[in-house]
Amino acid sequence: MATPGYSEISRNGLWNNNPALVQLLGLCPLLAVTGTVVNAIGLGLATIGVLTCSNLAVSIVRRQMPETVRLPVSVMIIATFVTCAELLMKAFTYELYLVLGIFIPLIVTNCAILGRADAFASKNPVLPSVVDGFMMGLGFMAVLIAIGAIREILGQGTLFADMDLLLGPVARDWAIPVLGSDYPGFLVAVLPPGAFLVAGLLIAAKNAIDAGIERRRSQQVRIVPGAKRVRVTGKIS
Amino acid sequence: MSLMRMSSPHARSGDRTAGVMLQVAAATIPGVLALVLYFGIGVLINIALCTVTALACEAAIMKLRNRPVAFYLKDYTAFVTALLLGIALPPYCAWWLPVVGSAVAIVLSKQLYGGMGYNPFNPAMVGYVVLLISFPLAMTRWVAPGELIQGTPGLGEAFSLVFGNYNVDGFTRATPLEIVRLNDSILLEQLYQMEPMLNLGTVAGLGWETVNLGFLLGGLFLLYRGVITWHAPVAMLATLTLLSLLFYDSGSSLSEGSPALHLFSGATMLGAFFIITDPVSGATSNKGRLVFGAGVGLITFIIRAWGSYPDAVAFAVLLMNFAAPTIDNYTLPRTYGHKAPRKATEGEEEQ
Numbered sequence: 001m002a003t004p005g006y007s008e009i010s011r012n013g014l015w016n017n018n019p020a021l022v023q024l025l026g027l028c029p030l031l032a033v034t035g036t037v038v039n040a041i042g043l044g045l046a047t048i049g050v051l052t053c054s055n056l057a058v059s060i061v062r063r064q065m066p067e068t069v070r071l072p073v074s075v076m077i078i079a080t081f082v083t084c085a086e087l088l089m090k091a092f093t094y095e096l097y098l099v100l101g102i103f104i105p106l107i108v109t110n111c112a113i114l115g116r117a118d119a120f121a122s123k124n125p126v127l128p129s130v131v132d133g134f135m136m137g138l139g140f141m142a143v144l145i146a147i148g149a150i151r152e153i154l155g156q157g158t159l160f161a162d163m164d165l166l167l168g169p170v171a172r173d174w175a176i177p178v179l180g181s182d183y184p185g186f187l188v189a190v191l192p193p194g195a196f197l198v199a200g201l202l203i204a205a206k207n208a209i210d211a212g213i214e215r216r217r218s219q220q221v222r223i224v225p226g227a228k229r230v231r232v233t234g235k236i237s
Numbered sequence: 238m239s240l241m242r243m244s245s246p247h248a249r250s251g252d253r254t255a256g257v258m259l260q261v262a263a264a265t266i267p268g269v270l271a272l273v274l275y276f277g278i279g280v281l282i283n284i285a286l287c288t289v290t291a292l293a294c295e296a297a298i299m300k301l302r303n304r305p306v307a308f309y310l311k312d313y314t315a316f317v318t319a320l321l322l323g324i325a326l327p328p329y330c331a332w333w334l335p336v337v338g339s340a341v342a343i344v345l346s347k348q349l350y351g352g353m354g355y356n357p358f359n360p361a362m363v364g365y366v367v368l369l370i371s372f373p374l375a376m377t378r379w380v381a382p383g384e385l386i387q388g389t390p391g392l393g394e395a396f397s398l399v400f401g402n403y404n405v406d407g408f409t410r411a412t413p414l415e416i417v418r419l420n421d422s423i424l425l426e427q428l429y430q431m432e433p434m435l436n437l438g439t440v441a442g443l444g445w446e447t448v449n450l451g452f453l454l455g456g457l458f459l460l461y462r463g464v465i466t467w468h469a470p471v472a473m474l475a476t477l478t479l480l481s482l483l484f485y486d487s488g489s490s491l492s493e494g495s496p497a498l499h500l501f502s503g504a505t506m507l508g509a510f511f512i513i514t515d516p517v518s519g520a521t522s523n524k525g526r527l528v529f530g531a532g533v534g535l536i537t538f539i540i541r542a543w544g545s546y547p548d549a550v551a552f553a554v555l556l557m558n559f560a561a562p563t564i565d566n567y568t569l570p571r572t573y574g575h576k577a578p579r580k581a582t583e584g585e586e587e588q
Contacts, residue, residue: 186337187371197345 003124006131013135020143020199021206025112029103030144031195035155038162040148042096044141046085046104048134051113053081055133058121065122074117075108082108096165112140143202150198155190157183254353258313260464261511262320264455268507269324271451275382275444277389279328282399284320286335291319294343302348314353318342321361321511325504325551326368327379329395331403334375338364358558359518362551369551375403377547381410382444385433410434413442413502415547417494425488425495441501449506456510465514468523469530473509474500476534484542493542503541508533508550518558525561525568532557532564 004012019025026047033039057077058065065073086104089097097104107113116136121129153159157179163171177183188194272280295315299306309315319339326335342364350356369376383389386408390398398405411419413434420428429435437443459465481499486492499505504512513519513533520529533553540549571577 184372184375187373188367189371191370 003128006128009128009132010135013132013137014139014142015206018139018143018206019112019115019136020140021203023112023115024203025115026110026140027199029106029110030140030147031192031199033100033103034144034147034151034195034198035190036152036162037145037148037160038096038166039099040144041141042089042093042100042166043103043107044137044144046089047107047110047113047140047144048137050078050081050085050107051116051137051140052130052133053084054078054113054117055121055129056126057081058117059124059126059129062122070122071114071118074114074122078113078117079108093166099165112136143199146202147195147198151189151194153178154186155188155194156185157181254312254314257464258317260462261317261459262313264458264464265320265324265452265511267454268448268451271444271448272324272328275389275447276328276380277383278392278395279330279380279390279399280324282395283326283328283330283335284323286332286399287319287323287326287339288316290336291315291322291339291343294340295348298344298348298352302352304352309353312353315343315347318347318360318364321507322364324507325361325365327376327405329380329390329398329405329408330375330378332399334368334372337371338368340364341367354517356517357561359512359515359554362512362554362558365551366555369546378405378409379412379547380405380408381434382437384437384443385410412547413438413445413498414494414541416442417492417498418541418547421490423490425490425492440495440497442498445503446501449501452506452510456506459510459514465510466523466526468526469513469519469533470509472527472530473513473534473537474505476531477505477538480535480538484538493538499538499541503548504550505537508537508554512550512554513557518554518561520561520564520568522565522568522570524570525564528564528568529557529561532560 013019017023020027020030029043029047033043054074054077057080058074061073061077082105085107086097089100089104116133120132124132149159152161157177159176159178160171161175163174186194189198269280269284292310292315295310296306299309319342322338322342323335326338342360345367346358346360346363347353347356380386380389390408398408411434416428416432416434417425423431434442438446440446441449456465456470460467460470477499478496481494481496484493485495488495494502509530513530520526533550536553536556537549540546540552546552
């Protein structure tokens with residue numbers, strides 16, 4: 001398999017092969033902790049860090065890894081970086097660590113990470129693997145933040161509440177009461193069903209955008225006059 | 238003279254969706270009248286708000302899906318969904334409850350699954366449950382019958398409650414089911430003497446028993462017209478009676494209430510005749526309907542007796558909607574000309 005170019009890696013990670021919207025991997029943290037933007041950013045950053053580092057490490061040892069034990073090796077590497085991320089969050093953003101709780105150690109079981117380690121990093125050179133890990137992580141975090149923002153606005157009527165958990169006292173007053181201060185709160189958006197609904201609607205939106213792009217592209221085909229084929233079995237392009 | 242030759246089938250059916258839906262709507266009239274009589278005009282405001290929102294949502298989605306708007310609005314399914322949701326919502330609740338509820342019912346629970354005939358869950362109950370878990374406080378405040386609170390709110394007051402201050406606390410009391418569920422200190426007989434809500438009525442609380450009687454009448458009308466079959470309602474009511482008899486505990490302080498209370502209070506009759514008889518989200522065969530109804534009765538009683546919500550019909554219906562495909566699979570009727578019914582999941586090799 002030829003290593004794809006960097007722009008293609010980026011496009012795949014952010015859009016065409018987005019781990020959350022297309023591969024539907026890592027749904028457990030995606031649905032469980034996206035109640036607010038700050039949770040989404042916290043978990044997203046941890047995931048980017050772990051994904052980039054694990055892709056780097058797996059790619060480095062890819063020639064030494066026996067085929068039979070490649071999954072255990074990958075899991076060990078990922079577990080190491082997850083532990084690092086957990087300790088770092090404990091040290092620097094303790095309150096956020098408490099809020100995210102079990103979902104930080106559970107990054108180990110995030111299939112998006114193991115999936116990239118096995119499908120990309122174990123077959124490609126170091127630098128493309130790092131870029132792939134970073135872009136996949138970025139695509140995952142973008143979806144996390146989008147779901148977090150929608151659920152926070154619908155559920156609590158605010159945006160960027162409690163950002164000081166992540167960024168320190170500077171961000172204490174960042175909360176924007178988008179829907180007014182007496183918004184009653186649409187509780188179902190904060191509860192698990194809301195996460196499924198919002199994630200489903202985002203996937204539908206992505207598919208609709210893709211279909212729109214495809215339609216526009218197919219309309220741009222110029223039909224050359226005079227070059228008619230009498231019998232065709234497929235689309236003329 | 239021209240002899241027209243027509244090929245078979247010669248049978249004609251006058252039952253179109255619109256006709257059936259209009260009969261269902263007409264059958265709710267006694268129940269709605271009883272609601273208006275005891276709880277005031279709040280229910281009419283709810284129905285109006287739900288209907289407007291539901292029809293607007295249905296039209297908007299039909300437009301988005303490039304379907305004929307008028308054709309689908311004229312089958313009245315959206316109207317019946319809105320009607321049932323409007324009846325189920327607490328009267329005089331804030332205007333955005335019916336609006337959000339019917340938008341959820343039509344857009345999320347009906348049209349996203351493919352529209353009329355494709356929804357796995359009862360749309361009205363989905364709207365109701367989404368509101369109940371989102372706004373538990375506003376959804377569990379039921380206004381009391383007029384005799385207990387010096388009259389229900391008048392027209393002007395009703396509008397200011399719905400569109401203005403939302404403060405219905407002065408008009409609300411615990412419902413009969415809540416009174417019995419929360420009691421754990423005195424005998425049921427004493428409770429009935431003490432609570433005006435219970436002793437002004439005969440068995441199941443002032444107002445509530447009349448409302449349930451109204452929906453029972455409407456249900457009998459639907460049975461008579463052949464719009465629904467008896468299987469699901471009878472199974473649900475029988476299960477509920479049996480269970481409440483078992484846990485009646487001869488009226489001790491820990492009693493879960495008499496069978497009469499369970500049959501004629503809360504949403505029992507509305508659920509039995511108007512909700513679980515939904516042909517789309519319920520079970521299909523007659524045997525399946527018996528199982529479906531019994532399941533609704535069972536879950537309703539369990540949540541009423543040991544849950545923390547004031548009524549349980551909506552949850553019970555949704556949980557059994559989940560089970561309906563499985564029930565259908567195990568209750569396939571025998572096909573004419575074949576011996577035993579074939580399970581849909583059985584493979585070819587088992588034939």
